Amino acid sequence: MNKALVLPVGIGAAGLVLGGLMGGLIGASPVAGLEQQVSQQAASISTLSEKNATLVADAEGHAAAIKEQEDLAADAKSTAETTIAEFRETQQAQTTKLKERETAVASAEKQLARDQKKFDGAVADREANTISSGLYEVGVDVKAGKYKTAGPDGRNPVGCYYAWLSSSESDADILDNNIVNGQAVVTLRKGQFFEIKSCEDFVKQ
Numbered sequence: 001m002n003k004a005l006v007l008p009v010g011i012g013a014a015g016l017v018l019g020g021l022m023g024g025l026i027g028a029s030p031v032a033g034l035e036q037q038v039s040q041q042a043a044s045i046s047t048l049s050e051k052n053a054t055l056v057a058d059a060e061g062h063a064a065a066i067k068e069q070e071d072l073a074a075d076a077k078s079t080a081e082t083t084i085a086e087f088r089e090t091q092q093a094q095t096t097k098l099k100e101r102e103t104a105v106a107s108a109e110k111q112l113a114r115d116q117k118k119f120d121g122a123v124a125d126r127e128a129n130t131i132s133s134g135l136y137e138v139g140v141d142v143k144a145g146k147y148k149t150a151g152p153d154g155r156n157p158v159g160c161y162y163a164w165l166s167s168s169e170s171d172a173d174i175l176d177n178n179i180v181n182g183q184a185v186v187t188l189r190k191g192q193f194f195e196i197k198s199c200e201d202f203v204k205q
Contacts, residue, residue: 129204133197135168139190147202151182156198160184165193 136142152160163177188194
């Protein structure tokens with residue numbers, strides 16, 4: 001074997017080994033480590049940014065939903081307030097109408113009472129100044145004055161009979177009498193006894 005050829009081969013192998021060691025030392029330098037840390041931190045920041053964007057989007061979605069609910073609640077409140085205001089207005093109008101009706105009824109009742117009083121007075125006055133069939137003492141049972149009848153009441157075919165008697169006794173004398181089939185007017189004086197049979201009422205004139 002030629003020794004001159006062995007030496008170069010040995011030097012070449014040693015160079016390769018030295019080159020590898022130098023490369024390893026260069027690859028493991030502090031700068032390379034920092035670059036790797038920066039790269040990892042950048043990746044972490046990117047991930048955090050994505051998560052933050054997601055959280056922001058979710059928060060905006062929640063805020064929009066809350067705003068929508070608030071708007072709905074505001075609309076519902078406004079509608080309720082309007083409904084309550086309209087109800088109160090209607091109730092006030094009904095109360096006013098009811099008071100007006102109560103006032104009208106009270107006024108009508110007062111007028112009715114006045115009319116009833118007038119009517120009762122008129123009836124009482126008519127009764128006090130009206131004579132039907134019977135025997136009366138003028139000045140005691142009936143008022144003195146002029147009385148008028150429409151005529152027979154139909155209970156006696158002969159007609160309307162009236163007479164002046166001497167007393168109220170059953171055996172009293174007939175001082176004057178008359179039978180009519182139409183209207184009649186008589187004048188009664190205090191102390192007389194006046195009898196009516198089958199006649200319409202005698203009404204004081």
